[in-house]
Amino acid sequence: NVMISALDARGLYTSNLDIGQRSYDANATRIKEQYLRESDLAQQDVLAEIAEGTGGTFFRNNNDLKEGFRRVAAAPEYLYILGFSPQNLKFDGTFHKLKVVVKDPAGLAVQARRGYYAPRHFSNAEETAKAEIADAVFSREEMHGLPVELHTQFFKSGEVDAKVTVLARVDLKHMPFRKADGRNLDDLTVVSALFDRDGHYITGIRKVIEMRLRDETLAKLSSGITVKTSFDTKPGSYFVRLVVRDAEGQLMSAENSAVEIP
Known part of the structure; x- marks a missing residue:
């Protein structure tokens, strides 16, 4: 029963291509930059998955780190621990979605785990x-x-x-x-x-x-x-x-x- 919030301290995204790297022609450079950007976003996705997957908050692509720390440190006003036992659980290596809703939200926002991952079991x-x-x-x-x-x-x-x-x-x-x-x-x-x-x-x-x-x-x-x-x-x-x-x-x-x- 752990809720994790995360902050990407790199702030606003900028390309990580620099003058010290091997040069390509214009087409290859553009494709390489796109690939590196997607790689950076994939690294962010790890933090996002940890935060959102446990019901926490992920602060990213923003240089206002003071506001970021305030958000990730803020505790939910109400905290409930809900037990869930899935039926016909299959360890198929896929992510199974869950959705938690409040019948009468009355202006409240819900932070909850988005689902669970059922890793595959290999025999050898x-x-x-x-x-x-x-x-x-x-x-x-x-x-x-x-x-x-x-x-x-x-x-x-x-x-x-x-x-x-x-x-x-x-x-x-x-x-x-x-x-x-x-x-x-x-x-x-x-x-x-x-x-x-x-x-x-x-x-x-x-x-x-x-x-x-x-x-x-x-x-x-x-x-x-x-x-x-x-x-x-x-x-x-x-x-x-x-x-x-x-x-x-x-x-x-x-x-x-x-x-x-x-």
Whole structure:
């Protein structure tokens, strides 16, 4: 029975593109800025979901922090704890809406939990990993659980044919290997996905790197490994989404990049 209110201290929204970032042409820059804006809004959505999902208040996109603190600190005039037992509850991974209304509001405003989330239950770790990776591929949020760098390249093989190459650089020095039989064990799942300029999924490629490394081999690879993935495509504006997950630590990283092929 916890009600959480939140405040976004960043104030009014401004673009986070700056002069220190790699430059693209006008089209790619505009698309990248839109993507970053949606990513920022997605981060706000976490605070909004926590606040509104528990019946609290979320103060955002406003520089008047004094007023913001006043609102989030204000306690409801009346507080009721209502119990609810859903019928035919299914753990299907979806959000189930609830609505609380007052029969005779008389000018009162109601703050209440908007519903509940029924997470899916998976029978094994492999299904869990697949679900987490799929969710991350179609998310806007960048994740930094693993030391990963994303680089993209492209070249045109003709007027209407092109190829996009995705390079995932993974630093092995900080990987959570499991030691067994004199070897360092871990599996890396690397998923590269291509989206069009409107954010629609085009295609994706999944690769699994099984690492069974002796200490001397791991030392030689301490600078990292690079996983290469290529897509055949057409000239145009694209977004690349890279997701990397390891099996032992169950850590995950996700990166975004924009590609403009003239």
